[in-house]
Amino acid sequence: MAHDGAMKKIVIIGGGITGLATAFYLQEYARGAVDYTLIESTPRLGGKIASAHENGFIIEGGPDSFLAQKTAMLDLCRTLRLDDQLIGSNSAERTTYVWSRGRLHPIPEGMMLMAPTMVLPFLRSRLISWHGKVRMGMEMFIPKRVKDEDESLASFVRRRLGAEALDKIAAPLMAGIFAADPEKLSLQSTFPRIPEMEKKHGSLLRGMMEKKRAQARHGSQHKCPPMFMSLYGGLQDLTDAIFAQLHPKSFRLNCRVLTVRPHADQYRIALSDGSCILADDVIFATPAYVTADLIQQIDPALASKLRAIRYVSTATVSLGFKRSDIIHPLNGFGFVVPHSEKRKITACSWSSVKFNHRAPDDCALIRVFVGGARAESLAEQDEAALVHLARQELHAIMGITATPVLTKAYRWHRGNPQYELGHRARITEIEQIAAWHPGLHLAGAAYHGAGIPDCIQSGMKTALEIVKKLAHANSTYRDVPLPVSIQA
Ligand SMILES: Cc1cc2nc3c(=O)[nH]c(=O)nc-3n(C[C@H](O)[C@H](O)[C@H](O)COP(=O)(O)OP(=O)(O)OC[C@H]3O[C@@H](n4cnc5c(N)ncnc54)[C@H](O)[C@@H]3O)c2cc1C
Known part of the structure; x- marks a missing residue:
């Protein structure tokens, strides 16, 4: 390992919100005195957080909101000075419906x-x-x-x-x-x-x-705070804001990590561009099955436990309509569909009702969910088939026959980790095995919560652990102030 006074090398694998939060808090806690590289296999940062702006619509490909109760996201927004961009879900229309026996029933007050x-x-x-x-x-x-x-x-x-x-x-x-x-x-x-x-x-x-x-x-x-929150311009504003804070030389896009192997008392990280990096600490902010493949050479038993965390595929299909083309009053956040109804969608958000600013004034934005553990194959279809399926289902359920003015589908292959029976015990075991490998860190949606605030918390906690460890070895990092959400 690098000796006291020498800068430690840290590598973060994965540029979703977990990896970005880790990088951001590493910079914050170590007050810039940290040498890290974030490596992302695709050309963009943000992972599942993906917001598109098209013809006055704001379309969310993955998450569209976060639970306001969990404060890590709000704290991060404040630190990034995004607090004036936070918007609450539209409390006046918070009814959710359930499709059952041929009609939409409001969930009782x-x-x-x-x-x-x-x-x-x-x-x-x-x-x-x-x-x-x-x-x-x-x-x-x-x-x-x-x-x-x-x-x-x-x-x-x-x-x-x-x-x-x-x-x-x-x-x-x-x-x-x-x-x-x-x-x-x-x-x-x-x-x-x-x-x-x-x-x-x-x-x-x-x-x-x-x-x-x-x-x-x-x-x-009486206060009835909004249950869900988002950002005015879409959730990608968060990942873009973190990206803007990162040092330009601290990340590599379009570059896949191929293997991570022990090398003397460091780790050797081989990249798809043929280069490699030696690191003292490696943070795996990747889905557990990717982490399993990368860690295979270091600890096959750990890899096999990580592989046991199941992931399922989902897709979202957003359709924009002229408001006058929809007879339905759209008086709520949307509806869910019980499995027993044997339909091809699992849920539908009336996105432009749930949040303001999601569609032009004379339009409505509707987002349909497909796939999941009980209908995975439906989510693996191509974009045209997904749009066709969504339109058929909206016709059957909401009576919408109009041609949409906008369509956009996102497929999330193995996108959702499954917290199956015994998950907590499985994660405890994984973390106990991982602790045998100094410098290796697991973070992200597979372990202690899959929501955005959970992922931020996971990145923040990882950054803090590393900076605390550095503080023992190097005076540069001493007296790191602990953030409130970690103290709690
Ligand atoms: C359809 C959908 C809707 C959701 N809705 C909500 C919601 O409304 N609210 C909410 O709170 N949460 C929601 N979630 C969950 C939440 O979005 C995710 O849990 C979270 O964004 C995961 O972030 P992450 O950084 O851990 O992983 P990811 O976003 O998956 O990021 C991992 C990154 O690692 C990269 N990578 C993979 N392999 C490699 C490699 N070998 N080398 C380098 N990079 C690699 C990937 O390209 C990716 O960018 C939703 C998820 C989905 C799929």
Whole structure:
């Protein structure tokens, strides 16, 4: 390793938000006194964050928003002076619909995740049958689970609220976020508060009611903060802003990392342009299956554990229409489609309602989701087939027959990591093995959360670990101030 006083060499593999956040915070914490190179295989930085501006539309290819509750994204925006660009989702139109038995049903008011907390709107709703409603109401009397081990979303919901609540609410809304199969999705790793609530209150309904009462006591229901946030010009403004802060010599685009091998007490990173770099620290901000291939020479057992993290393919299709061509009132954020409906799309966002500035005033932007764990092959079709499929489904569900004024499809081959049963234990094991290799760091969506704020947090934590380690060996890095979100 480089000795005290000598600059350590750091290589970051992958220029998505995780790699970019790592680079940014390395620069910040080490106050510029750090020698790093970020290597990205494609010609652009941002990874799955991709916003396109076309004819007055702002189209998001991957993520379109982030959860405001998780603060790492907000903190980063403030540091980058993007806070005046932050926009909230349109709270006045926050209804989400569920496609069921030939029509769109609004999710009843008061539904918190999958638990109804308001009696009348729930009873009046035609989304759930009377039998299903009675079964959901019985949740209060179902004894809590004694076992402490991980449970799938499907098993939990079926056990506590019944099969209909799973099919029509929990699976499309909650497993849908992860493009996951609810029978395999780990509750502990995706919605840890739900099993905790069962443990504490003996019932999800009682827990949610208690939460609602606590919110009312603190007056927070009046503020009704936006659930989702984005940036005025699209989320790529974030990755572009980080890019603008990076030293021009600190990144290489269009350059794929081929292998990472031990070399004396460093790592030798071979690149697709024929060159190689020696590094003291290597951050893998790549999907776990890419990291597995790169790490194979160093630790085949670790590689095999990383490969066990499954990824599924998804696609998004954005269609712009003249507003006058759509009869539907577009009075909400969009809809989800239960698997039992056997349709070809899983969800649809009314993007120009969810956020302002997404379409010209006389137009509407609609985004359709295809693929995921239970319909992967649909997402692998070419762009023309995806657009055709999206138009057919919008015709069947929303009655839209007009020709769109804009179409754009994005395919995300193996784009979504799956947090399957036992995920937490698997990641603990992976991190324990990785810790045997000083200087190797794993970061990104595969481990402790796949949302943008989670990825930023992961990059930030990695940068901090490295700078703290450097501080022990080199006086340049001492007295690094800890950011608030890490202290917490
Ligand atoms: C369709 C879709 C919708 C989503 N919606 C939301 C949302 O609304 N809100 C939210 O918070 N999250 C959402 N997510 C999740 C979120 O977008 C991702 O988890 C996050 O962007 C992943 O960032 P990352 O940097 O870890 O990975 P990536 O963005 O995948 O970046 C990895 C980078 O590594 C590069 N790379 C790969 N191999 C190599 C190599 N050998 N050498 C060099 N570089 C390499 C890739 O080109 C890529 O740029 C969504 C994801 C998808 C797919």
